[in-house]
Amino acid sequence: MVSRVIDPKGADSSGIYRRPRLALKLKRFEDLPSLLSKPKSYPTPIRMVGADYSQTRCVGGDGGTTVDTSALDRILEFGETTVRAQAGVRVSTLVKALAERGQELPLTPEMGQISLGAMAVSTLPQPSYAEGMAQMSSCISEVKLITPQGKQMTVTDRERDLMRVLRSSFGLLGIVHEVVVRVRPLTPVKIDYQVMTLKEFTSRYPKLISAPGAIRLHVSPFHDRITIERRTLDESAEINRSGIWQIKKSVMRNVLPAFGSTVGSVLAAPGLRNAVLSGMHRALGGGAKGVMMYAHEWMRDMPKEAWKARHTYSLWAFPQADYPNVVSGYFNFCKSYYKQHRYRGNVVSGASRLHQDRGSLFSASYSGPMFTLEPSSSGEQGWDDFLIDYNEFASSKGGTPTFNQTRALQPEHVAKSFGERAKLFRALRQRTDPVNRLRNSYFEYLLG
């Protein structure tokens, strides 16, 4: 039914160890109830592994059983507005299959190794176009899962409250084996770049956020530079495939890698790391205007072994209204940290504007529109300590963390950011899984 595999990453060089007693590869979802009902054969906790690219110990085996879902890899049914697929399918596989049919997801991340199971239950904020759709989980309209007691359950987005909780459940309320994802017609995206100093950014900020489109920022505190990347959906654009392909090549080869936003390329070429900071501005010159591409063309696959891509960033989200202050504080924080500890990140920090999205309980933009701020690094010495202080800075500025993309998180940060929502989740989890069959020490520490 399931195959046992040696877990090569029991404690890997990234520091994100999981130490399961048993590492399994699931072949059929029908085997899950029996697996859950036999704690002697399959020790507690049972933790699901998707693509295994999270930045934290949210998978965490803890002497229990990790279950790799990658063999649940079938796309089951394409429709006009939705697609049905198994939980182990990777977002990049789905996005490519959709593109061939002239369709795409409402949100397309830059990185392809995300499993649909993780997409349904974890926090994956993306540069957003409209209210209600700022995290990947909001693209999910139905999940099929097995509860901790081994019962099959189907939940659709008509059951709003339940769906909201499941979309933030990290495998603690049940194991997802199938999902339905919303799709829309493939739409060209126009991309514009502007480079500003912090002062310019602050004075133009009201205009910047009132204009339509998704916004991604590339922030360099030591160069006093913020590059604003605006993505506008162009429903009326008539561009042929080969035209787009040409443009894509030039963007990917010449512009995007220079931002350091495509971490894969930074890690692949160590010599590039220091060039990244200044290369961005060289590549852009006065700013690139009106580049056109389809969203699936900016998606990239990371190195095959997940650990090679770890230690790369940590994400907090901040209220949009106060964001220029936060960025200004971040510039000061980075500079004074460098003065004191002689450490500074070697990759440009990323950021995304998030519209309000209440689709999941732990949504990073649950309480209103936000901007993320994501210090990035290739994992050099000093990075882990830097993040401990960055967390204090972020929490003091009213930031909201995530459980899968914010490193070195502490229970105080969780309580401060999520308050009643964390209590509600804890109560639900205790009721649905009283014997803690699915809970690991990471979530016990942060959520109880």
Ligand SMILES: Cc1cc2nc3c(=O)[nH]c(=O)nc-3n(C[C@H](O)[C@H](O)[C@H](O)COP(=O)(O)OP(=O)(O)OC[C@H]3O[C@@H](n4cnc5c(N)ncnc54)[C@H](O)[C@@H]3O)c2cc1C
């Ligand atoms: C270098 C790098 C770049 C990145 N770039 C981006 C980016 O551009 N955009 C973006 O959104 N993210 C990005 N990420 C974050 C990363 O994509 C996600 O955190 C991660 O990939 C989530 O998907 P996964 O399948 O790897 O989840 P995993 O790490 O395998 O699992 C995440 C959580 O979901 C649970 N889970 C998994 N499958 C199931 C299931 N079937 N049922 C129940 N629970 C389940 C796990 O137990 C765990 O708690 C990046 C990460 C790295 C390392």
